[in-house]
Amino acid sequence: MVVMVTKTKRAERRTDALSKERIVEAAIEILDTDGESALTFRALAARLATGSGALYHHVASKNDLLTAATEEVITGVMTGLAPGDEPRAAIQAIALGVFDAIDAHPWVGTQLAQEPWQFAVLPVLEGFGQQLQALGVLGPAQFDCASALLNYILGLAGQYAAGVRLLAGVTDRTAFLATVADRWADLDPARFPFLRQAAPQLPAHDDREQFLAGIDLILAGITATSGSRRSSAR
Amino acid sequence: MVVMVTKTKRAERRTDALSKERIVEAAIEILDTDGESALTFRALAARLATGSGALYHHVASKNDLLTAATEEVITGVMTGLAPGDEPRAAIQAIALGVFDAIDAHPWVGTQLAQEPWQFAVLPVLEGFGQQLQALGVLGPAQFDCASALLNYILGLAGQYAAGVRLLAGVTDRTAFLATVADRWADLDPARFPFLRQAAPQLPAHDDREQFLAGIDLILAGITATSGSRRSSAR
DNA sequence: GATGATGTTGGAACAACGTTCCAAAAGGTT
DNA sequence: AACCTTTTGGAACGTTGTTCCAACATCATC
Numbered sequence: 001m002v003v004m005v006t007k008t009k010r011a012e013r014r015t016d017a018l019s020k021e022r023i024v025e026a027a028i029e030i031l032d033t034d035g036e037s038a039l040t041f042r043a044l045a046a047r048l049a050t051g052s053g054a055l056y057h058h059v060a061s062k063n064d065l066l067t068a069a070t071e072e073v074i075t076g077v078m079t080g081l082a083p084g085d086e087p088r089a090a091i092q093a094i095a096l097g098v099f100d101a102i103d104a105h106p107w108v109g110t111q112l113a114q115e116p117w118q119f120a121v122l123p124v125l126e127g128f129g130q131q132l133q134a135l136g137v138l139g140p141a142q143f144d145c146a147s148a149l150l151n152y153i154l155g156l157a158g159q160y161a162a163g164v165r166l167l168a169g170v171t172d173r174t175a176f177l178a179t180v181a182d183r184w185a186d187l188d189p190a191r192f193p194f195l196r197q198a199a200p201q202l203p204a205h206d207d208r209e210q211f212l213a214g215i216d217l218i219l220a221g222i223t224a225t226s227g228s229r230r231s232s233a234r
Numbered sequence: 235m236v237v238m239v240t241k242t243k244r245a246e247r248r249t250d251a252l253s254k255e256r257i258v259e260a261a262i263e264i265l266d267t268d269g270e271s272a273l274t275f276r277a278l279a280a281r282l283a284t285g286s287g288a289l290y291h292h293v294a295s296k297n298d299l300l301t302a303a304t305e306e307v308i309t310g311v312m313t314g315l316a317p318g319d320e321p322r323a324a325i326q327a328i329a330l331g332v333f334d335a336i337d338a339h340p341w342v343g344t345q346l347a348q349e350p351w352q353f354a355v356l357p358v359l360e361g362f363g364q365q366l367q368a369l370g371v372l373g374p375a376q377f378d379c380a381s382a383l384l385n386y387i388l389g390l391a392g393q394y395a396a397g398v399r400l401l402a403g404v405t406d407r408t409a410f411l412a413t414v415a416d417r418w419a420d421l422d423p424a425r426f427p428f429l430r431q432a433a434p435q436l437p438a439h440d441d442r443e444q445f446l447a448g449i450d451l452i453l454a455g456i457t458a459t460s461g462s463r464r465s466s467a468r
Numbered sequence: 469g470a471t472g473a474t475g476t477t478g479g480a481a482c483a484a485c486g487t488t489c490c491a492a493a494a495g496g497t498t
Numbered sequence: 499a500a501c502c503t504t505t506t507g508g509a510a511c512g513t514t515g516t517t518c519c520a521a522c523a524t525c526a527t528c
Contacts, residue, residue, distance in 0.1 A: 017505090018505075018506080040484080040485065040486085041485080041486065041487080042484085042485080042486095045507080045508095050506065050507060050508095051506065051507030051508050051509090052486085052487080052488095052507080052508080053487090053488080053489080053490090053506070053507060053508070053509090054505070054506045054507055054508095056486095056487075056488080057504080057505060057506080058505095061486080061487080062485095062486065062487090110348070113347045113348065113388075113389070113392040114344070114347065114348065114392060114396065115396055116389075116392055116393040116396050117393070117396055117397065117400060117414065122418075122421070122426065122429060123425075123426075125428075125429065126425070126426050126427075126428050126429050129428030129429065129432065130427070130428050133428065140435060140439075141447075142428070142432070143432045143435060143439075143444075144444055144447040144448065144451070145451065146428075146432075147444060147448065148386060148447070148448035148451050148452070150389070151385075151386050151389035151390045151393065151448060152382060152385050152386045152389055153389065154347075154388075154389035154390075154392055154393065155347070155350075155384070155385035155386055155387065155388035155389030155390070155391075155392070156385045156388075156389070157389075158347040158348060158350055158388055158389070158392055159350040159351070159385065159388060162348065162349055162350050162351055163351065166351060180351065184356075187356070191357075191360070192356065192360050193360075193364070194359075194360050194363030194364050194367065194376070194380075195356060195359065195360050195363065198363065198376070198377045198380075201374060201377060205374075205377075210377075210378055210381060213375075213378040213382070214378065214381065214382035214385060216455075216459070217378070217379060217382050217452060217455040217456060217459065218382070218451060218452055218455055219455070220454075220455035220458045220459045221450075221451040221452055221453070221454035221455030221456075221458065222451060222455075223458070224454045224455065224457070224458040225450070225451060225454045251476090252476080252477080274513085274514065274515085275514085275515065275516080276513090276514085276515095279478080279479095284477070284478060285477065285478030285479050285480090286478080286479080286515085286516080287477070287478055287479070287480090287516090287517080287518080287519090288476070288477045288478055288479095290516075290517080291475085291476060291477080292476095295515080295516080296514095296515065296516090
């Protein structure tokens with residue numbers, strides 16, 4: 001009983017001690033509950049009952065903070081994956097994991113779309129590459145395919161995050177899509193026949209399902225082009 | 235006096251008169267020459283030899299300004315396309331047009347990746363949809379495929395723009411990619427075998443070529459899954 | 469021409485932000 | 499106790515988007 005209080009006083013001295021982990025955790029809470037625009041160093045300092053200057057002893061900048069927060073979410077996604085799947089299923093699992101993470105934390109989508117060279121994307125790209133290798137994709141095509149998958153996800157990340165940003169309080173995504181559909185339906189019929197025709201299916205569609213459809217499309221392309229025969233549709 | 239009929243005689247009053255077109259034009263010049271961070275209402279007012287307040291009589295907000303500038307560039311791309319092409323070639327032409335526009339104006343990439351619901355993306359999506367229809371893609375798959383192509387482009391747009399932002403003055407993109415490659419080569423071999431192996435080909439690769447490879451991949455997937463013949467490469 | 473009405477201009481002012489600075493406090497070591 | 503290092507927290511700085519408002523220009527009407 002008495003042995004527990006031996007060393008490491010530093011960690012236990014003050015329960016409210018500041019640390020990068022605690023700051024990132026508080027930042028994620030603010031981002032999740034009040035949105036990206038609510039994350040300011042003043043709001044963060046207020047929540048942690050400290051001053052802005054103290055935060056800068058643990059965090060280099062706001063960019064550093066957002067990067068760390070994104071990293072936290074993405075590594076959580078990648079470590080939670082079941083290994084040993086069939087390559088195609090594994091790729092879908094990775095993609096869906098990122099999608100769900102962005103669905104739960106839309107600010108991650110903004111961050112990934114805006115800073116795609118940050119560390120957080122590397123585990124995703126690595127995961128794609130490994131599975132493509134397992135799929136039998138050869139040489140430089142591996143990187144092309146992995147990059148295509150990643151770009152597709154990053155594009156959707158930005159789109160999804162922007163949608164949430166436009167909602168700004170409205171929790172109903174269907175209502176948002178209905179608004180977009182209305183705008184599409186009012187477009188010039190001569191210039192936008194396709195969008196006018198596609199508008200009705202916009203509010204009804206399932207984001208997650210369409211996302212997976214895109215992944216399957218790319219996977220089908222990979223299968224078609226990387227096999228022994230080259231399907232030149234000319 | 236009840237005489238207040240508007241005659242809408244918005245004639246040209248002065249040659250140096252302010253207008254939304256002139257403001258957008260000046261904004262594009264600043265964005266192109268000095269980068270996205272250089273575009274402030276003060277810098278814009280200085281370049282147009284006026285005050286910030288005057289600008290707000292023609293432009294609602296900075297977002298409005300960026301949206302208008304992006305629209306200007308994208309409509310320029312879409313109207314410059316030669317019609318009557320074969321569908322697959324037409325899709326590639328649209329994609330390459332957007333890619334080249336982002337290459338020439340990296341801030342367009344930022345804008346598209348960040349605000350994908352703005353008007354500027356609609357002509358692109360419409361173009362894809364029309365060509366897919368011509369390709370014989372049926373029903374809801376049209377929208378899935380068009381959306382996949384668009385998301386891929388938007389993801390690459392953000393990635394490309396972020397790369398330029400990180401360069402910040404260095405004109406050599408190869409040098410930037412070499413830096414990234416070095417960082418990849420230093421990764422943990424146990425966790426990142428694929429990226430370490432892919433690193434050497436990073437500085438050498440052609441962005442435009444890889445971009446087209448991704449488009450071809452998606453097109454191959456479309457052909458494989460939606461055509462009359464199903465190329466089951468199993 | 470003079471006169472209002474209407475819209476434009478330009479610069480000062482405001483609130484908010486990220487960031488820096490620094491004096492006080494806390495903690496650890498001798 | 500005395501000293502040094504790290505941490506804290508709040509004030510202050512410079513910059514941003516935006517608003518406000520007094521001066522100005524333009525034009526239909528007297």
